[in-house]
Amino acid sequence: MTAFAIGIAFGFALERAGLGDARKLAGQFYCTDFTVLKVLFTAIVTAMLGAFWLARFGVLDLASVYVPETFLAPQLAGGAIFGVGFLLAGLCPGTSCVAAASGRGDGAMVLLGMFAGVLLTGLGFRAIATFYESTARGAWTLPELLDVPRGTAIAMIVAIALGTFALVERRA
Amino acid sequence: MKSYADPYIAGAGLGLVLLASFVLTGRGLGASGAFGEAIAFFTRDGFFARYASDHWLLFELAGVLTGGFLSALFAKRLTLRVERGPAVSTRSRLAIAFAGGTIMGIGAVLARGCTSGLALTGGALLAVGSWVFLLAAFAAAYLAAPLARRIWR
Numbered sequence: 539m540t541a542f543a544i545g546i547a548f549g550f551a552l553e554r555a556g557l558g559d560a561r562k563l564a565g566q567f568y569c570t571d572f573t574v575l576k577v578l579f580t581a582i583v584t585a586m587l588g589a590f591w592l593a594r595f596g597v598l599d600l601a602s603v604y605v606p607e608t609f610l611a612p613q614l615a616g617g618a619i620f621g622v623g624f625l626l627a628g629l630c631p632g633t634s635c636v637a638a639a640s641g642r643g644d645g646a647m648v649l650l651g652m653f654a655g656v657l658l659t660g661l662g663f664r665a666i667a668t669f670y671e672s673t674a675r676g677a678w679t680l681p682e683l684l685d686v687p688r689g690t691a692i693a694m695i696v697a698i699a700l701g702t703f704a705l706v707e708r709r710a
Numbered sequence: 711m712k713s714y715a716d717p718y719i720a721g722a723g724l725g726l727v728l729l730a731s732f733v734l735t736g737r738g739l740g741a742s743g744a745f746g747e748a749i750a751f752f753t754r755d756g757f758f759a760r761y762a763s764d765h766w767l768l769f770e771l772a773g774v775l776t777g778g779f780l781s782a783l784f785a786k787r788l789t790l791r792v793e794r795g796p797a798v799s800t801r802s803r804l805a806i807a808f809a810g811g812t813i814m815g816i817g818a819v820l821a822r823g824c825t826s827g828l829a830l831t832g833g834a835l836l837a838v839g840s841w842v843f844l845l846a847a848f849a850a851a852y853l854a855a856p857l858a859r860r861i862w863r
Contacts, residue, residue: 539769540734540735541735541766541767541769541770541773542769542770542772542773542776543773544727544730544731544734544735544739544770544773545769545770545771545772545773545774545775545776545777546773546774546776546777546780547727547730547773547777548724548727548739548770548773548774548777548826549773549774549775549776549777549778549779549780549781550777550778550780550781551720551723551724551727551777552720552724552774552777552778553777553778553781553782553785553787554714554715554720554723554781554785555714555715555717555720555721555724556714556715556717556720558778558782558787559793560793560794560807561793561794561795561862564795564861564862565862566851567851567852567855567862568855568859568862568863572717573714573717576717576718576721577717577720577721577724578721578825578829578830578833579721580717580718580720580721580722580724580725581721581722581724581725581728581830581834582725582830582833582834583725583834584721584722584724584725584726584728584729585725585726585728585729585732585738585830585834586833586834586835586836588725588726588729589729589732589834589835592729592733597733598732598733602736603732603736603737603738603835604736604737604738605832605835605837606822606823606827606828606831606832606835606837606839606840607822607837607839608837608838608839608840608842609822609839610838610839610842612820612821612822613820613821613822613828613839613842613843613846614842614843614846615820615821615846616816616817616818616819616820616821616822616843616846617817617821617842617843617844617845617846617847617850618817618846618847618849618850619813619814619816619817619820619850620813620814620817620818620821620824620825620843620846620847620850621817621846621847621848621849621850621851621854622813622817622850622851622854623809623810623811623812623813623814623815623816623817624810624814624825624847624851625810625850625851625854625855625858626806626807626809626810626813626858626861627806627807627810627811627813627814628793628807628810628862629807629810630741630814630824630825630826631741631742631745631814631818631824631825631826632739632741632771632774632824632825632826633825634811635741635771635774635775635778636774636775636777636778636781636782637778637793638775638778639774639775639776639778639779639782640778640779640781640782640787640788641782641788641789641790641791642790642791642792642793643790643791643792643800643804644792644793644794644803644804644807645807647804647805647807647808647811648807648808648810648811648814649811650808650811651807651808651809651810651811651812651813651814651815652742652745652811652812652814652815652818653745653748653749653811653815654808654811654812654815655811655812655813655814655815655816655817655818655819656742656745656746656749656815656816656818656819657749657815658812658815658816659757659815659816659819659820660746660749660756660757660758660819661756661757663756663757663819664756666820669820670820675838675839677837678837678838678839679835679836679837679838680836680837680838680841681836682838683838688836691836692836695836703718
């Protein structure tokens with residue numbers, strides 16, 4: 539039930555931002571519409587700062603939050619493949635749900651494609667299993683990578699986000 | 711039809727949803743994993759065994775569909791249509807959308823997540839792999855964009 543409620547809020551926020559419209563998302567890659575970057579980066583910064591301060595005040599135990607594990611090579615390759623699919627689809631898996639739910643046929647086709655892609659890769663998993671498990675780094679974080687305190691890494695990301703926002707606002 | 715919300719405000723709202731998920735459930739958002747969970751109803755062999763016991767993402771993604779529908783309904787944006795570039799027929803657009811979805815499915819399996827579960831969630835938790843994925847995805851999309859120009863411009 540919690541999952542369903544969180545999903546509703548997630549879908550609602552994506553639709554409000556206009557991220558059900560594939561042309562809007564694709565505009566990101568032709569520098570005509572920076573909605574994807576603004577929404578994604580603002581959301582990351584908001585949740586990152588929120589989690590940091592809630593942990594400081596003892597409301598949230600960061601150790602109990604699941605951190606996605608790092609597998610460098612497959613995430614680099616998977617990211618590159620994903621990016622090409624994202625450009626063609628004009629939608630990512632989450633936003634394609636919003637697109638389909640708001641009546642867009644292209645969103646429904648992206649959903650079907652996702653099923654096909656996950657099914658195909660899953661069925662042929664044996665061929666990629668070794669690569670999939672390679673370069674494992676566990677729950678590795680940027681502060682560990684850069685050897686700085688967590689707060690410093692967060693401040694750096696906030697600065698990069700603000701700089702990026704200033705840059706795209708000037709272009710627009 | 712109402713116009714869309716300011717992207718910074720919508721982004722902050724999305725960030726608060728993610729934060730609420732951290733606090734309430736100890737995990738972030740997700741999307742691509744739900745496809746694995748759905749397929750696990752039909753086959754639990756090999757790769758799909760890992761999805762057999764967890765349906766969290768399926769419920770969450772059902773919520774995303776519902777939330778997207780409700781938001782569009784309230785804003786009077788609920789219409790049947792196909793978003794496409796001016797130079798592409800509806801049929802080609804649907805085929806390209808399917809192909810794009812398939813390629814994303816392959817990438818998401820390899821990377822163990824997509825824009826939601828890996829980039830957004832892990833990005834906020836400072837996971838190295840999430841930022842690697844995010845940068846790789848954007849770099850690849852920008853590099854491929856000139857080749858795919860006819861689809862969108």
